[in-house]
Amino acid sequence: MKNVAVIGLGLMGGSLALELKKSTWATIYGIDKNPEHLQKAVDLGIIFEKVDIEKVKEVDTVILAAPVNVIPELALQVLDRIGDDTLVFDVGSTKTMVCDAVRNHPKRKNFVALHPIAGTEFSGPEAAIYDLFKGKVNIICEQQLSESRILEKAVKLFELLKMRNVFMDSPVQHDKHIAYVSHLSHISSFMLGKTVLEIENDEKNIFDMAGSGFASTVRLAKSNPNTWTPILLQNKEYVLKSLEEYIKNLNQFKEVLTKNSEEEVYQIMQNTNRIKGVLAGIKNN
Structure with missing residues (x-):
């Protein structure tokens, strides 16, 4: 080269x-x-x-x-x-x-x-x-x-x-999988940032109260819209499918929280903890 x-x-x-x-x-x-x-x-x-x-x-x-x-x-x-x-x-x-x-x-x-x-x-x-x-x-x-x-x-x-x-x-399989593990993450981060900005009228409160969890979760919301708008539109079919699943899970969590079901709230988070093992396995490959 x-x-x-x-x-x-x-x-x-x-x-x-x-x-x-x-x-x-x-x-x-x-x-x-x-x-x-x-x-x-x-x-x-x-x-x-x-x-x-x-x-x-x-x-x-x-x-x-x-x-x-x-x-x-x-x-x-x-x-x-x-x-x-x-x-x-x-x-x-x-x-x-x-x-x-x-x-x-x-x-x-x-x-x-x-x-x-x-x-x-x-x-x-x-x-x-x-x-x-x-x-x-x-x-x-x-x-x-x-x-x-x-x-x-x-x-x-x-x-x-x-x-x-x-x-x-298959490039189709690539786009399907990447919608879940990358594109959905960016949407989630942008929408979290949008939600907090809309609820918190005083931006100083965001900076005073934001911990490392918020900062790491909203980090991707700083990504360039010129880059990400065409990505999300080009992969719209699989991005929409991933959003449907994500919204379904958010609604489910909202419901168990609304009915004050401690056991169900705990169980959802406990079951999701296995992501630690999945990510550790990927990192070690």
Whole structure:
């Protein structure tokens, strides 16, 4: 890997650029529709040079780190321009639409649909950090449609970043599962923040009384709406299903609390405590 074009210079694209500069000494070129992001990425040393999309003809790796509503069309534009040996991958939180978009492209073999499950609540080039991906999981979808040598290049790249690669044949299954374990978490955090802001007219009370539990639960509500609005809309089918289940459980808890059923309140929380074992098992894998 010698020359890399990163399209989208926010948290994910910027952090990948930093890591690849450090670990491969690749020359990183930046593309972003926001001129302020481009300049900031240059100023911070995240990229070597600002370029336009025609630069992808000259690089060996292209990273699509734009919002998910932009990625499908962007992927087609990039695949139209690249050479036969170029790796192209996206890092979007939804996979079905981009996989559908590129499925019949003559250079589909150059594309790897993947999702590094990593991030923070911050955005923009300033949010880019080292070690964002270390110890995290990277999901690769439809690996059978990527040429073996191109796929191997992507796999080794994320192993270099100390990620664990997991393969899923179906992008639909990816989107279904990620709706529960990621997208619902963001909605829950946003709605908790919204509820508290609406109830607590005096914002000073929030800061005076908020403990670490509130702070950690509402952390994701600081995420960029420009990023998350298209994610939730693009994965609407499975997000709505996850919301229905979540709302059902909230209503159930409300009912047992209303009737002052100590045993049922306790039992719901006790049964849910097994999540500790589930998460511990995931962490140890």
